[in-house]
Amino acid sequence: MSDTYSLSDVAHASGQFESRAAFLGRLALALALSLYGIGRLGLALGASIAIAAGVFVLLDLYRFGWLQDRRHAAIGEAVVIILQIAVVFAFFVLPPPFGVQSTVAARVAFDTPLFLLLMCLLASNAVAARPILVWVNGLAVLGLWVAMWRYVIDDTRMLTSETLRLSHYKTLLSLLTATNDVNYFNFGLWWKGGMMSCVLITGAFGLALFRTRRLANAGARQEVRRQSLAAFFSPQLVDVILRERNDGLAPREQTVAVLDCDLVGFTRLAEVLPLEKVTETLRLYRTVVEDEVFNHGGAILSHIGDGSIALFGLTGSSERAGPGAFACALAIARKWPASAEPKFGADVPQLAIGVDFGPAFVGLAGTDRTLSLLATGPAVAGASKLQQETRASRTQILIGERLRTVLDDAMSDAMLEPFASESIQAWQLRLQ
Amino acid sequence: MVTRAGMARLAPGANDGRQSAGLDAAFSEEARRGALLAIAVYASWSAALAVSGILSAIAMSGFPAFFKLPASLVLQGVGAVLVPIPIYVAALQSKTPLAWCFLSMFLDILIWAQGKFFWFSMPAFYSHAPLFLEVRYGDVVSFMILLTIYILPLSRSLVAWGGAAVLLVWTAGIIHAYTSYRGAALYWGPLGSSMDRRDLHVMMNPEVLVPDFFFLQLLLVAAYIGFLALSIRRARRYVIDRVAAEADSAFLERFFSPDIARRVGDAESLEPARRQVVILFARFRDETCPPAEQLSRMQSGFADVERIVFSHGGILDRFTGGPIMATFGSLRDDANAAERALLCSRAILNDASAAARGMSMALHAGAAICGDVGGTQSRLFSVVGDVVNTTRRILDAAQSRGRSILASREFIEQAFRDDAIAADCLGQVALRGREAPVEIWGVLA
Numbered sequence: 104m105s106d107t108y109s110l111s112d113v114a115h116a117s118g119q120f121e122s123r124a125a126f127l128g129r130l131a132l133a134l135a136l137s138l139y140g141i142g143r144l145g146l147a148l149g150a151s152i153a154i155a156a157g158v159f160v161l162l163d164l165y166r167f168g169w170l171q172d173r174r175h176a177a178i179g180e181a182v183v184i185i186l187q188i189a190v191v192f193a194f195f196v197l198p199p200p201f202g203v204q205s206t207v208a209a210r211v212a213f214d215t216p217l218f219l220l221l222m223c224l225l226a227s228n229a230v231a232a233r234p235i236l237v238w239v240n241g242l243a244v245l246g247l248w249v250a251m252w253r254y255v256i257d258d259t260r261m262l263t264s265e266t267l268r269l270s271h272y273k274t275l276l277s278l279l280t281a282t283n284d285v286n287y288f289n290f291g292l293w294w295k296g297g298m299m300s301c302v303l304i305t306g307a308f309g310l311a312l313f314r315t316r317r318l319a320n321a322g323a324r325q326e327v328r329r330q331s332l333a334a335f336f337s338p339q340l341v342d343v344i345l346r347e348r349n350d351g352l353a354p355r356e357q358t359v360a361v362l363d364c365d366l367v368g369f370t371r372l373a374e375v376l377p378l379e380k381v382t383e384t385l386r387l388y389r390t391v392v393e394d395e396v397f398n399h400g401g402a403i404l405s406h407i408g409d410g411s412i413a414l415f416g417l418t419g420s421s422e423r424a425g426p427g428a429f430a431c432a433l434a435i436a437r438k439w440p441a442s443a444e445p446k447f448g449a450d451v452p453q454l455a456i457g458v459d460f461g462p463a464f465v466g467l468a469g470t471d472r473t474l475s476l477l478a479t480g481p482a483v484a485g486a487s488k489l490q491q492e493t494r495a496s497r498t499q500i501l502i503g504e505r506l507r508t509v510l511d512d513a514m515s516d517a518m519l520e521p522f523a524s525e526s527i528q529a530w531q532l533r534l535q
Numbered sequence: 536m537v538t539r540a541g542m543a544r545l546a547p548g549a550n551d552g553r554q555s556a557g558l559d560a561a562f563s564e565e566a567r568r569g570a571l572l573a574i575a576v577y578a579s580w581s582a583a584l585a586v587s588g589i590l591s592a593i594a595m596s597g598f599p600a601f602f603k604l605p606a607s608l609v610l611q612g613v614g615a616v617l618v619p620i621p622i623y624v625a626a627l628q629s630k631t632p633l634a635w636c637f638l639s640m641f642l643d644i645l646i647w648a649q650g651k652f653f654w655f656s657m658p659a660f661y662s663h664a665p666l667f668l669e670v671r672y673g674d675v676v677s678f679m680i681l682l683t684i685y686i687l688p689l690s691r692s693l694v695a696w697g698g699a700a701v702l703l704v705w706t707a708g709i710i711h712a713y714t715s716y717r718g719a720a721l722y723w724g725p726l727g728s729s730m731d732r733r734d735l736h737v738m739m740n741p742e743v744l745v746p747d748f749f750f751l752q753l754l755l756v757a758a759y760i761g762f763l764a765l766s767i768r769r770a771r772r773y774v775i776d777r778v779a780a781e782a783d784s785a786f787l788e789r790f791f792s793p794d795i796a797r798r799v800g801d802a803e804s805l806e807p808a809r810r811q812v813v814i815l816f817a818r819f820r821d822e823t824c825p826p827a828e829q830l831s832r833m834q835s836g837f838a839d840v841e842r843i844v845f846s847h848g849g850i851l852d853r854f855t856g857g858p859i860m861a862t863f864g865s866l867r868d869d870a871n872a873a874e875r876a877l878l879c880s881r882a883i884l885n886d887a888s889a890a891a892r893g894m895s896m897a898l899h900a901g902a903a904i905c906g907d908v909g910g911t912q913s914r915l916f917s918v919v920g921d922v923v924n925t926t927r928r929i930l931d932a933a934q935s936r937g938r939s940i941l942a943s944r945e946f947i948e949q950a951f952r953d954d955a956i957a958a959d960c961l962g963q964v965a966l967r968g969r970e971a972p973v974e975i976w977g978v979l980a
Contacts, residue, residue, distance in 0.1 A: 121769035125762065132758055136751075143724065143747055211735070214671050216748060219755040222679060226762035232773045275664055279741035283671070285732070292672055300676045303580070307683040308766075310576075314569065314687065315770040322561045322774055323781035330782045334853070334915065354830050370921040373904060382807045385908045385919060405855045408919040412855075464827075464856075468834055477830065477856035491968065 125230035126167045132223065133160050155194040162187050181239040184228060188243045191220060196251055210255045210288055218297055222304055229308040237312060241305025248297045255288055262287045331474035332467075335404070337397030340418065344467075352417060354466030354477060359416040360428035360458065360506060361478070361486035362401070364392055364435060366409040367453040367494065373409075384446060385409065391438050399431035404478050412486070414478055417465060425460045425509035432456045432500050457489025459503035489529055496522055498532040558778055562689070562771070569688030570636035571626055576684050577643055578619035585612040611650050618642055633688055640685050640697045644704055647677055652708040665719060666712035667744045675705050675752055679759055691767045698760030702753065709749060718742050791850055791866070791916075805916065807906030812918060813863040813876040813898065813946060814926040815849070817883065818934060820893035830856070836894075840883055847879035850916070858930055862918045865905040873900055873949035877978070880940050884980045897929035898942035898978070900949050925973065928966035932975065940978040947976045 133156035141149030166183040195212040221244050228236045255261065262284060272278035282289055325345065332341045344352060366388060373381045389406055396403055396413040400423070404412040413431070416424025436454055443451040463480030482505075489501040501522055507515050507530050515530070522531040589612070619639060626635035649655055651669055669675070678701040685697055713719050722743045738745055817840060819833055837854050844851055844861045848869075852860040861879070864872030880896050903920030925943070933941040942950070947958055957979045963972035 121765055121772065124765055128758065128761060128765070132755075135754065139751070211739075214673075214739070214748070216673065216751040216755050218673055218676060219679075219752060219759070222676065223755050223758050223762060226683075226759050226766065229766045230762060230769050232766075232769050275661075276741065279665070279668065283668075283739050283741045285735055285739050296673055296676060300680060303680045304683050307576070307680065307686070310572075311683075311686050311689075311766070311770065314565070314572075315689070315773060318561060318565050319774040319777040322558055322778040325561065326558065326778045326782045327785040330785055354827065370919065370924055373919060374902065374921065378807060378809055378904060381904055381919070382906070382908055385917070389908070389915075405853060405857075406915055406917065407852065407860065408917065408923050464830060468830065475854055477833075477854070479829075479856040483857070 121230050122167065125227045126163060129163055129224070129227050130160055132220075133157075136220075152194065155190055158190050159187050162190070177233060177235050180231075180233075180236060184224075184236060184240050185243045188221065188224065188240070188247060191217070191224070192247045192251065196254060209251075209258070210261065211285065212251070213255075213289070213292060213297075218300070222301070225301075225304060225308065229312065232312060232315060234309060234312045234316070237305060237308045241301060241309075244301050244305075245298060248293075248301065252288075252293055258286075260286045264290065328474060335402045335476040337400075337402075340397075340400075340402070343418070352467040354464065354468055356462055356464050356480075357416070358421045358424070358461065359414050359463050359465055359478070359482055360424040360460045361404075361463065361482045362396070362413040362415070362428050362432055363457045363459075363486035363490040364411045364413070364432075365455045365490055367455050369409040369452045372452065380446065384443065384452075387442055387446070388439070391442055392435060395431050395434045395438060399427045399434070401427065401431060402476060404476055404483075410490075412478075412483070414463075414465060414476075422509070425506050426511070428458050428460070429502065429506065429510060432458050436499050454499045455490050455493040456500045457486045457491070457493060457503070458500065458506055459485035459489055460506035460509055461485060461503070488527060492522070492524060492527055492529065495524065496531045500532050502530040504528040504530070558775065562774075566688045566690060567632045569690075570632040571623065573636055573685050573687040574619050574623045574626060574639045576687070577639070577681065578616070578623065580680070580684070581615040581619065581643075585616050588612060610656075611646070615643075615646050615650070618646065633690060633693065636685065636688055636690075637693060637696065640681070640693065641700060643681055644678065644697065644700050647681065648704045648708055651677075652712055654708075654711070663716075665716050665742050665744075667709050667716065667719065668741055669712070670709055670744060670749045670752060673752070675701075675756055678705065679756065682760065682763060686763055686767055689767050689770055691764045694760065694763045694767060698757075698763070701760075702756060705756070706753065709744075713744055716742070719744060721746055723747075791845075805907040807904050807908055809902055810865060810868055810905050811872075811900065812865045812903045812905060812920075812922065813872040813900045813949070814903075814918070814922055815844075815861040815863070815876050815880055816858050816897045816926045816930040817861070817880075817894045818858040818896075818930055820895070839886075840894075843882045843886060844879055847875045847882065849876070849879055852916075852918070858927065860918075860923070862903075862905070865903070865918050873898075873946055876946075877950045880978070881980060884939055895930060895933040895938065896940045897926050897933050898940065898946045898950075899926040899929055900943065900945045901925070925966070925969065928969060929973070929975065932964060932966060938977055939980050942976050942978050944974040944976065947978075 137149070137153040137156045140152035143149075144152070162183050166180055195215060195217045196209050225237065225240045225244065228240045256263075267281055267287065269278060269281070272281055281287065328345060329341055332344055336344065369384070376384075388409065389411065392406075392411045392413070393403060399415065400419060401413045401415040402417050404414050413428070415428040415431070436456065439454055440451050459482050461480070461482035463478050463482040465476070465478040465480075467474060468477050469475050485503050485505075489503055493499060493501050502510075502519060507519060510519075518533055519530040520533045522529040622635055622639045622642070626632040626639070629635055651674060652666055653661055682694060682697050682701060685693055720740075720743050722738045722745045724747075737743060819836055833856065837859060840859055840861075841851055847863075849861040849863050850865055852862070861876075863869065863876045863879075869875075876898055880898060883894060883896070899922055901920060901922030903918045903922050905918045906916070908915060908917045908919065929941050929943060933939070941961075942958065947956060951957070958976040959979075961975045961977055964975045965972045
């Protein structure tokens, strides 16, 4: 037995409710017809129905119970379907095996609900959502319908429109009496009511299944893109990108704001803390960062360990990118201690956030599964360096000089003061 | 591709909460297109029947006889062809095409019923006809074709209401035809073994209705409608499951090779755990070409690295344009992780494209927490630990010294257990952000 499954197999196996319902539907139909037959046709002929129904159900049990997990199950199922249809045909056309004289012409089968029963089987097999089963079922019905015509027409007693000369009948009732004779083969009904109807119903099911498969493929492609994008962007932005087919995010040089955030000393702490606490903390931290970045219109470039990098200004105007990134940094710094305090008490791991503004080469590269947000350039490197330098600062946030120039003067004067460093020109939060 | 354990998560009902807004929109769009298609397919079928009816009337009675056809029959044919056209146009412009599809279906059912039972206008030719003969001719199958066409919008309520209408119209039509025909009789049997040819002739009399066949018809049509509704349910679930399975598989294949992704389809294996891992960081040499060209080189170089890492059983982190991070032994404990990482790093230098050949690499071994530690919005396979930060700093050292592969002592001890050590010790090196110096080795490529 195969250890792995293709995607279509997954979908097939997960639809067991419907497959089971179709199986139970066929079983109930076989039971109802058997009981109806015994009640209305007598024990002898009813027993013939019960035997045919029993063989049918046994074949179904084999198909439903044993074939499902097999390799090449579709071929096995197709063979079973053909055998099941043959059993139904044999019952209606061939003389019963016992208990009754063969006085009924096989042509009478065309006046019974045989064809409706065959279409029920076709519909029950369409439930499997496998086009091959519908085609096989439709073709089997057509083939046996032709065979039945040959079988009936070979009866020497059989009358046709030519032998009856239908134009000689002057009243409608006399014409109907002639064409309803036990020995009259009504070609029009056989052709339109059987062959054409079977073709149309099979075709309609085939079309519906084709469209279902196409919808599944298109939906899967879209979902893969959505999932890939969801790693970087907020759900609202993902919708916009999917609508615009991310033409606006092709890789290009652009002015962006970059926020580089880290939990100081967390990796060391993670080695001694219980695994569950580390995992919970990381999830909480990433959730806080993601929520605030998405709330401020940014995108997550990466989460590596306890470090996260976010980009602002990929979409919309780059003028809003700087203030947006700064506001996001403040929001993360405000929200993180409040969120983490219940877990850590007074020992909440400190944040280190560097925010810079400037040129970078950014954009979406790859397709579907390989879709990635890429960013390189001075702004990315600058934010990383600022984040490292916060260890020497008394505040958790360091702002690059380029970012300060795009912030509102009044705000930056009120909130920022120069950060003394030989290696970098930066600004830190003014202590209140 | 996912495993049997992965499939358990996709069991019926498991995906109900996972259906995304995108999929809802896709179903709505499919309902719109399906509704338009159903109306169009039905209209084409009606037109084909009308044309074939006209041709057969001409063939049977000659061309002039066609003009003597009862007006109600002509109206019937014309109505069947013309009614769907304005409905199609209205549905095309409507925001609720499914509503127009309902209207179209009910009108189609009424037009068909009128064509069989002539409730509103009876042509003189049929005024004394036993119309309940439709039971014998099994013409209810025309309604079944109609209902099958209307499964295209994948709406169960459409088929359920349509099915109810068909059962009602058919039952009413046959009962009305029977009660309004003078001289109609029922044949209640015998149908069994005692039936002889005389009984058969009575049964086949056109003025006789066989209730057994009528009841069986109703039973089978009801079963058919049930199977139609089940088919629609199954089709919708097929789409939802397929999309969920594909999305799962896409998530896994972003980090794992297709081979590993197949084996880790179950959620349990992605639960975070502490493991001894080997980390490989790699970075492209800085190029002095335009950024667009640099990006394209990076992408092709990354594709090479991805292929080689996957072929050595490694796991890749997302590539964002910075250093590439690959891990070994992060999914399951692996005693040979360091050896495979060493082979992998050498293969990158020797086998890969020009872009990848000029890489600097760093190798280190240590404990880390590995697993799915995503935020609320996305899933992410992460490796978290000091070993990651240290490897990143070793990479900086490799780049500043212009070395292809630098490794820590911990890595060297694991990778060269049996062989002669193909590496030279560079001594204790102070790394940025590390308090204590780290013993670094240069690995021979």
